[in-house]
Amino acid sequence: MNRRLFLVAALALGGCATVTGPPAVAPAPGALAELEPLYSAQAGREALTMRVSSNGCTAKADFAFYVERRGDAVTLAVGRKHVDTCKSFAMGQAELAFTWEELGLAPRTPVFLLNPLIAWTGPGG
Secondary structure: OOOOHHHHHHHHHHHHOOOOOOOOOOOOOOOOOOEOOOOOEEEOOEEEEEEEEEEOOOOOHEEEEEOOOOOOOOEEEEEOOOOOOOOOOOOOOOOEEEHHHHHOOOOOOOOEEEEOEEOOOOOOO
């Protein structure tokens, strides 16, 4: 069997695949707009440490948390209460640590973080 015939057969058979169940739907573009994009998040023994964008005045008090418990599942969403209005020369980031107590969670509780993770592109990137 030559390669061209194999490719045509593979494409034809690929069209026969069926999907069971409802299709996956992406959330609406503005559905999660209030959640703070994070450069990183790390669950440590004492705290959850996050890296967020900053113009130089970002503080822990600028953030609010929403914790939802459904059975054994715990979800956490982080939103910014106050916009960082400082006028820094270059865009930056801030590392903030929130203790499990501050979040209202036990230290070893498995948590699903709902915030989007974005790549740090650096100043001017």
